[in-house]
Amino acid sequence: MCGIIAHAGDREALDPLVTGLEKLEYRGYDSAGIAVKNGHGLDVWKCSGQVSDLKRTINTVDSSATLGIGHTRWSTHGPPTDENAHPHTDHSDRVAAVHNGIIENYETLKEKLSEDGYEFTSDTDTEVIPNLIRYYLDHGNEPLAAFEHAVSDLDGSYAIATVIEGNDSIFAARQGSPLVLGLEENSYYLASDVPAFLSQTDTVLYLEDGDVLEVRSDGVEIIDEEGQLAQREVEQVDWQPGETEKAQFDHYMLKEIHSQPESLQKTLEGRFDREKDEIDLDLGLDLSGIDSVQLVACGTSYHAAMFGASLLNQCGVPARSIRASEYDVSAGTPSERTLFIAVTQSGETADTLTALSSAKEAGASTLAVTNVVQSTAAREADEPLYIRAGPEIGVAATKTFSSQAVTLTLLSQFLAEVTDDGSPLDTLPELVSDLSELSNAVEQVLQTSDAERLSREYLNERAYFFIGRGLGCSVAKEGALKFKEVTYEHAEGFASGELKHGPLALVTERTPVFTICVDGSRKTVTNAEEAKTRGAPIVAVSPPDHGIVDTADEHLYVPEMHPICTYLLANVQLQLLSYYSATELDRAIDKPRNLAKSVTVE
């Protein structure tokens, strides 16, 4: 968790550091801070709260510093106080460091340094880093050597950037936490993610685990884990700076919901042939020998994984969706004929990465269905399959769920085709045809949705239930997760048939039941009627002529398409419902309390 940014170059550092932190706030917003090297030493500003609070504390008239580091924090060790905010400095304030990750042996290191007279003022694991560097400087090492020695003492995961008084370099290292270098003429940016500097440059270089870097205004030196000078490939990212702006929208979440017509087009581009009803995912992996699939993920990505597993099973390919945090205790050992699919927007979720690494160890083939190019999951898996949704800044995942579900839909049909026991859906031609119309249909839902009015209708109820069956169950669970995440109201998603096995005890006239009904089965309608009998208001999320419509008190209509597409449209309606309910309640929509977008701790 946490976002780090650093700048070295000809231009002034303060502005790009602040802008970078604003772009990285989705990674954590408990505290923020900046350190720059000026003519007389290091200036450090930091405070609990958000980057907007930090900006008020930057009290310099001199903004000529060109070298600096910044941090936005999601707390792990120690509460979100001013003292625990990064950058942390050594006891003589001559080395400043920012860090994303966890230093597992920090207690031992702290004890040893304390015995040697080094003083600590925070509860964090990070504070050992500047003090270790100071220790090695005090013992006669040059800055780069001091940094390298310090890094080699650390156990755990980290992306680190440091500035040292009197020195014109940023020293940085990566081990298990993301770090990317942005290159501009005579300026370099180091960050946890590309959006931090995308307004300045789209030319990037991804660091490898074990890399140590020295970045100066006139060049970069990378030393790999073997201690050798290394070259890394320079790439252009195809994200546009505008994709990380809010534009005319009040929140990123609303912008990202509204950008689904374009993001879905990108997800689908070139991946199916309408004439031949063929799916082409351009995968280098031979998947013909696969006899079972594990789809492993967390949160929203887990709901997309449920969606994918359900489709694969419908096509005769045995598949299970498994919560990544439960993988080691409930998945069983995969075989060499198992395909392990990590579904992860960020590609950095620790629970998912841990599961991926055990599956690899067991010999399974591995695929990462991810949004972030060169993310850890993309690099660790045998092959990445990118969902191409573009950068998602709002903590609540919206457009990436749609793109994950569509990517997994294509993958399910592809696997059904190439594996022995599978066969694609009989309705594949209709599916392919409707997928090419999906963007237009999403646009229609966005233009005609009644979600804003409904959000006011059902404000301040006791709880909100979402029910559905099959693919509708994953949409119900996703609808509830989105709702609780941004409104802070109690919401639960259930398989509709499960309602009568317990949750019905919670149903009253104060618990609206959002019922996702897409296919012709009467079962979900019956389950909704059981809730209605107990007084619950029923909101149908369905095509206008579905059997649920007469039972329902209110409606969120979706166009009738191939059921897979209709379920995704139902999800768009629920995204809007969550967004407008949270707006009515005046919640911090893009940065919900206690959360962060990418959870890099287990």
Ligand code: M6R
């Ligand atoms: O980056 P990932 O897809 O691996 O993230 C997994 C979850 O943390 C994430 O989906 C989370 O549940 C979302 N914030 C929900 O909107």
